[in-house]
Amino acid sequence: MSEKLIFLKMAQLGMPLKNELVIDCHTHIGPFCDFHITWNNVDGMIEHMDRLGISKAGLMSFAGLMSDYVLGNNLVVDAVHRCPERFIGFTIVNPNYPDDIIPELERCRALGLLHIKLIVQYQNCTADDPNLIRVFEYADKKRYIILGHNLGSEEFLYKIALEFKNAVFIDGHFCRQHFPLIKKTENVFICTCSPNIFGCIEEAVNEFGADRLLFGSDMLYLDGALGLGGILCARISDEDKREILGLNMRNLLERGKVDE
Amino acid sequence: MIELNFFDVNCAIGRQGTFRSQIPPDAKGLLDQMEYYGIKDALVYHAVARDYHPVVGNEKLTTEIDSYNSLKGCWVLLPTYTKEMPPPRVLVKDMLRKNIRAIRLFSTRHLFSLKDCKDLFGVLEEYRIPVILDFDITHICIDKTDWQEVREICIQYPSLPVIVVHFGLRSNRIFYPLLSEVNNLYLEISNYWICRGIEAITKEFGAERLLFGTNMPLYNPGCFIAMVSYANIPDKDKQLIAGDNLRNLFKGIKTNV
Numbered sequence: 001m002s003e004k005l006i007f008l009k010m011a012q013l014g015m016p017l018k019n020e021l022v023i024d025c026h027t028h029i030g031p032f033c034d035f036h037i038t039w040n041n042v043d044g045m046i047e048h049m050d051r052l053g054i055s056k057a058g059l060m061s062f063a064g065l066m067s068d069y070v071l072g073n074n075l076v077v078d079a080v081h082r083c084p085e086r087f088i089g090f091t092i093v094n095p096n097y098p099d100d101i102i103p104e105l106e107r108c109r110a111l112g113l114l115h116i117k118l119i120v121q122y123q124n125c126t127a128d129d130p131n132l133i134r135v136f137e138y139a140d141k142k143r144y145i146i147l148g149h150n151l152g153s154e155e156f157l158y159k160i161a162l163e164f165k166n167a168v169f170i171d172g173h174f175c176r177q178h179f180p181l182i183k184k185t186e187n188v189f190i191c192t193c194s195p196n197i198f199g200c201i202e203e204a205v206n207e208f209g210a211d212r213l214l215f216g217s218d219m220l221y222l223d224g225a226l227g228l229g230g231i232l233c234a235r236i237s238d239e240d241k242r243e244i245l246g247l248n249m250r251n252l253l254e255r256g257k258v259d260e
Numbered sequence: 261m262i263e264l265n266f267f268d269v270n271c272a273i274g275r276q277g278t279f280r281s282q283i284p285p286d287a288k289g290l291l292d293q294m295e296y297y298g299i300k301d302a303l304v305y306h307a308v309a310r311d312y313h314p315v316v317g318n319e320k321l322t323t324e325i326d327s328y329n330s331l332k333g334c335w336v337l338l339p340t341y342t343k344e345m346p347p348p349r350v351l352v353k354d355m356l357r358k359n360i361r362a363i364r365l366f367s368t369r370h371l372f373s374l375k376d377c378k379d380l381f382g383v384l385e386e387y388r389i390p391v392i393l394d395f396d397i398t399h400i401c402i403d404k405t406d407w408q409e410v411r412e413i414c415i416q417y418p419s420l421p422v423i424v425v426h427f428g429l430r431s432n433r434i435f436y437p438l439l440s441e442v443n444n445l446y447l448e449i450s451n452y453w454i455c456r457g458i459e460a461i462t463k464e465f466g467a468e469r470l471l472f473g474t475n476m477p478l479y480n481p482g483c484f485i486a487m488v489s490y491a492n493i494p495d496k497d498k499q500l501i502a503g504d505n506l507r508n509l510f511k512g513i514k515t516n517v
Contacts (some may be wrong), residue, residue: 006285008296008297008298008482010265011482011485011486011489012263012297012485012489013261013262013489014261014299014486014490014491014498015261015262020506034430035429035431035432035433036436036454036455037428037454037455038430038460039455039456039461042500044456045393047492048455048456048492051490051492052490105347134268151404154491183367194453194483195480195482195483196453196479196480196481196483197480198281198282198283198477198478198480198481199282199480200477200480201480203473219455220455221454221455221460222429222453222454222455223453223454223457223487223491224455225458225483225486225487225490225491226453226484226486226487228486228490229480229482229485229486229487229489229490230480230482230483230486231482231484232482232486233297233480233481233482233483233485233486235296
């Protein structure tokens with residue numbers, strides 16, 4: 001079987017990727033008010049990850065999206081403490097509470113959450129909210145990853161990527177608008193959530209290569225297999241798939257450990 | 261793990277007007293993709309029938325898929341009041357003669373009410389021809405499906421297979437009650453992305469209610485192939501969702517009424 005078809009075959013048969021490094025950079029835990037998520041706790045997450053062969057997941061809460069970020073961050077802390085080998089915790093902050101941004105980041109850092117999730121559009125704010133500068137400064141100082149639901153315009157993301165060089169900015173939802181930034185920066189990455197448009201993975205790889213793409217599923221919101229299948233079946237090399245599935249994220253996580 | 265015999269209930273051929281497809285618009289273009297992804301059969305409608313006019317598009321479809329056994333035709337219909345199409349009985353006989361297996365209604369796009377399709381639904385029910393209802397989603401989180409209308413159709417025509425495509429992925433609190441109330445409602449998965457959604461519906465209502473679809477040429481089939489193959493359900497249920505449910509619906513079509 002040709003190299004390009006091995007992962008495709010695994011997707012067709014539903015074979016867990018046990019012998020591959022798969023790190024999902026973008027997952028959420030907990031119930032959600034908008035719709036029913038049947039298996040929404042740590043056990044449900046682990047069960048789904050094991051079924052797919054996902055080794056580790058970057059974890060953030062649903063509660064922090066548009067409700068109580070402290071409640072949500074505590075859920076993530078509990079999950080990370082329970083399964084430290086499976087979860088990488090992300091702290092959610094809310095620009096509506098600017099004076100609590102740094103205290104919450106520090107609190108969560110002490111509890112093991114070493115990266116940041118921004119989802120300000122759900123919090124009735126914008127990506128260029130002035131209260132977020134302190135977040136970027138903190139991430140720059142601590143070499144954090146910032147995973148953003150929407151990191152604003154191309155111009156804005158370029159500006160903050162250049163200014164806060166030690167932070168890593170992950171575009172959380174495969175925004176084509178940010179593709180041109182990949183070649184102009186070193187610290188902007190693209191999460192593949194979700195790869196539902198025909199040819200989108202191939203297009204991204206053709207445009208800027210595989211080394212700045214990160215597999216992200218958005219589970220427990222979206223099905224992990226949706227995001228995984230889009231990559232496994234893509235018409236790109238297995239080497240590129242391995243980078244996207246886990247090697248790129250592993251490198252990013254190693255990079256962040258310099259300042260721990 | 262088994263090889264799944266995928267039958268895509270939701271894909272189109274024909275030149276698209278609102279985006280440039282990466283797949284060549286003809287039947288062969290679709291078949292090449294089906295071969296790559298391992299999709300055995302597909303129920304196909306014509307993009308021209310959706311974006312220009314059903315009469316023109318349906319005729320193109322019938323011609324363009326004629327020599328391809330793995331492509332089954334789906335006509336796009338309109339209500340009869342404006343007499344743009346033949347009366348239902350004439351239409352259905354023509355459909356069956358031309359091996360058209362299902363019909364699709366774009367009530368939102370084509371600006372009509374499903375309430376005005378009673379005569380059509382009555383005849384389609386007699387023949388057990390599946391009806392696909394497409395409410396023309398613009399964003400996966402915004403559901404334009406008229407679920408109340410879907411409910412009324414399912415209740416009023418209990419032997420009519422009603423397939424809903426492109427419903428909003430957040431709508432399970434709305435359609436769960438409906439799935440428990442009626443037996444002739446089927447859901448196509450290409451917009452139902454929620455985590456373990458296939459597993460949850462299978463366990464609650466049975467795998468018979470779900471149909472594999474890809475929304476090609478817009479969507480990436482790999483996503484939905486994996487959603488079925490990795491679902492935490494028995495292999496026999498995966499096979500039903502992958503294609504056998506649709507095959508069973510087609511076996512139920514009555515050709516002599």
